[in-house]
Amino acid sequence: MNERDDLLAMVASLYYKLHQGQAEIAQRLGVSTSKVSRLLKEAWERGVIEVQIKTPIPRDFALETQFVTRFSLTDALILDAKPDHDEASLVAAAGQLAAVYLQRIISDLPDGATIGVAWGTGVHATVNALPNNPGRQLDVVQLMGGVGALVVDGPDLARMVAAKLGGRHYDLHAPVLVERPEVRELFLAEPTVREGIRRARSVQLAITGIGSVDERDSSFLRAGLLTRADLSMLRSLGAVGEMAGRFFDAKGQTDGIELNRRVIGVELEDLRRVPKVIAVARGLTKVPAILGALRGRYLSVLATDATTARAVITLADEEAEG
Secondary structure (H helix, E strand, C coil), rough: CCCCHHHHHHHHHHHHHHCCCHHHHHHHHHCCHHHHHHHHHHHHHHHCCCCCCCCCCCCCHHHHHHHHHHHHEEEEEEEEEHHHCHHHHHHHHHHHHHHHHHHHHHHHHHCCEEEEEEECCHHHHHHHHHHCCHHCCCCEEEEEEEEECCCCCCHHHHHHHHHHHHHCCCCCCCCCCCCCCCHHHHCCCCHHHHHHHHHHCCCCCCEEEECCCCHHHHHHCCCCCHHHHHHHHHHHEEEEECCEEEEEECCCCCCHHHHHHHCEEEHHHHHHHCCCEEECCCCHHHHHHHHHHHHHHCEEEEEEHHHHHHHHHHHHHHHHHH
16 A cells, blocks of 8 residues: 555544544644545545445435436435346335335325225235334325225225225225226216215325236236237327326327226326325336326326336337437
């Protein structure tokens, strides 16, 4: 070690290990405080100072910052995971990230606030990871009608969140998808359904997934609500994904997608008015859907993994160039 390296190591040790101020270090060395500041900067640049931060769940903070800036988000929670991790563990880890964030947000909600819950595997993972906090006594409502054929159905998830937060759960007594628009109007004429949707529109916080129209990863297909032919038709209309059961195109728009007239639940415009919407979604099949939702500004916080996030940015770049 030469004299310069020894000086840099000394200044860094006094500042970071012994917590001495720059003025105190400057007095000891007989130099100015600006000189000490320059020495600390040089120590960083030459690798004399190394920082190791232990995070319970590995996150890509640089990618999060890029996402927040590029897509005008309130926050981004991006899991820094190895590519060889299996699907289940990646979904669970993304849910854990979202649950940790939710705890912080929930603690700041005022008394009487209401939370809205949609559906999806990411939402299910988040709800599972959310610890019990019955003292908050926050009410929970469904953002969309029920499916009845999935473990990750909205009513079940809403009840789980209400139980964990010690609040009441409000059912939306209707299916998420009906056969014809006229049937939807009949449901909306029911006072209990109208009240359920009114409650859903007034939530202060919403938790939702982002669905795909890809046959390999469609919740609507798995639930038996849509067929492969239906998904093909949706893709031909430009649909790339859905949130809270509402389908949208690559720009986040819903125009021309007639299927939405058969959906019972909040509109995507309603989600835009919710103060905070946390979406949990990952996987390469969902990349177009995530990008469309971001462009539609239907969410303020995204929880995903780094592989998915980079693919979203790549797609956005390719479409911008095209």
